[in-house]
Amino acid sequence: MAETSSVRAALADAARYGLIAGALAFPILALRVEPDFSNKLVLETRWSWMLGAAIAAFVIRLVLALAPARAARRTLATAVDAPSAGGKTATRAIAAFGLGLIVAWPLIVLFTFGPAGALKWIDNYGVQILIYVMLGWGLNIVVGLAGLLDLGYVAFYAVGAYAYALLATNYGVSFWLCLPLAGILAAFWGILLGFPVLRLRGDYLAIVTLAFGEIIRIVLVNFSALTNGDAGIASIPRVTFFGLPFIAGPKGFAAYFDIPFSPIHRVVFLYYLILALALVTSLVTLRLRRLPIGRAWEALREDEIACRSLGLDTTKIKLTAFALGAMFGGFAGAFFAVRQGFVSPSSFNFVESATILAIVVLGGRGSQIGVAAAAIAIVGGSELLRELDFLKQIFGDGFDPTQYRMLLVGLAMVVMMNWRPRGFVSSRTPTIFLGERKTIAADLVQEGRG
């Protein structure tokens, strides 16, 4: 008896949700404005979309309403089971396996697809993802460890990219000299921008970094004398193998090592270069966490007032986190410029910052493995969306799956904040411990801590 009435209530509730979703979808999904041939706006109707939205809301609500008992039991179970020491070895094994796979990846795809077919797999699925892994790890220092929400991280990426682009095209400085310079410049900008903002509270800090990021982008667009404006800087010198260019001639890399020339050499080299840079980022972060400065970052994230009353110089601590994060952003920027051979301000807009932030937030602030996994999921996922051509047969020719990339990222951020606010990998190894080393389950720590 109680069972049927609860089902009936759930149905009524779901129907209400369906109705609301239909009402929400009515103008914006069901009617589409498009200019016709005389440039007058006309509406086309797509009632099926609206119906789809309503039905989706109905079904989702019904499923959620009928499954709460099971969900409640499950969360209770994880809360009790999670703090086991067994998780540690598993995590370690996953990390070792993942690292091995990543190191061997170019060889695996070369072996499977041959030099021509492997290019896409190394470039789009390798280099592209690793850039974001590195950016995610760099931002992780600022957001994950020090707890400062930086919405303008892409500004430092831009500083690095433009530093290499300008120095290389104007003065012919080599990439290997520019790489450290780009990092130092970005760190300098981090200190310059960080100094005034770091005494602000968390959400104000986020907004001010957003403002700074946008200001830098607008200056890049409008300061044409230096940056060539929207057109960007083209024909930036390509990467060399420590001085040996990847060209077909007698002075190239292939001739020196006496192997047949192939464009894949450069891509494979770029892959290992960004892998090395990313690993350096991660290693430095992991080691710094053990040092007093890293502990101070995490202490600061937990409780700023307690930190100050214990005599820690919060401004200095925040500034080091900000500058270090910026430095790795600058390295990644220089790499981006040498890989693309072209930089323009449109690569450094807010969407880019938001994507990097989403990687850190979804992966789990402070967790290196989580951030890497999230970068693979988001960047690799959006590359995969390009390949889903069969969807066109289902939804018609106008369907473009890549349009849905940021839509899904935004949705994932909202869902993650509501469902697991600490990200996918939510357990943490404390920086300091007594006796046995254990990871702590998310449910046993206060939200946002650890």
Place this chain on the structure above:
Amino acid sequence: MEVFLQQLINGLTLGSIYGLIAIGYTMVFGIIGMVNFAHGDVFMLSAFIALILFIALQQFFGFDALAPSFVIVLFASMALTGLWNFVIERLAYRRLRGSFRLAPLISAIGMSIFLSNFVYVAQGPRNKSAPPMFSEVIKLTSGGAYDVTLSYKQILIVVVTAVLLAAFWFVVQKTPLGRAQRACEQDAKMAALLGVDVNRTIAATFVIGAALAAVAGVLYMLYYGVVNAADGFVPGVKAFTAAVLGGIGSIPGAVLGGLLIGLIETFWSAYFSADYKDVAAFSILAVTLIFMPTGLLGRPEVEKV
């Protein structure tokens, strides 16, 4: 002189729109201490809803009379945008109260990305140019080097803003809902103990904020005649700047800040450089937050341990 007068008129018009959006930021911040990052995109959504309804009235019902259809579109898009923001608050923010401090902000950033891309996918990437409406102008001066004009659009924008602000002021000051809102703003826990339904009050705040943003959206659509799915971000940041400049949490401050930002932006474009007009707004945002975080009319914030 003519340039000054013209820019003054343009700035006040633009400022009214910013002020209406800024109220949404300031009210939500006042009541739950959250920077509602998605508010700019809610505003953009409302402009789209208004444009679609307006064209639907013409195309499906052959309803051509401008003034009545403006009124219908205004109220319909206020209602629909209010419903949107109600659902957004319910799904994306309500569960996060009591979570860690940055959680609502991150969720709102996600919501902002979602909304702009949702409209992008649903309505396509192209600019939508609305048919010109109320475009007659009154010449205020003539014979000089430059005719100062005041368009019907601008009069309409300022009048609608003034009327709605008056109505809104009445709601906040004189109705039980407004009283509950002010109580929650001062101390949500105490208000709950005294029988105020805090969740409902917060939901009402989001709905009212969205309705005012919808008014701004309709007026923006009218004024510029073009809407695009990416249009939420920059006006949103500027309106937030207005809220901060006026003193976040203070409703008169939001209106004052809106007008100031509108004036600064138009004068900056007229006398310095239109390329850097967004830099002006962003710099004001940064400088205000760094040196004057309470704004012009805000209360100083006390950090409790």
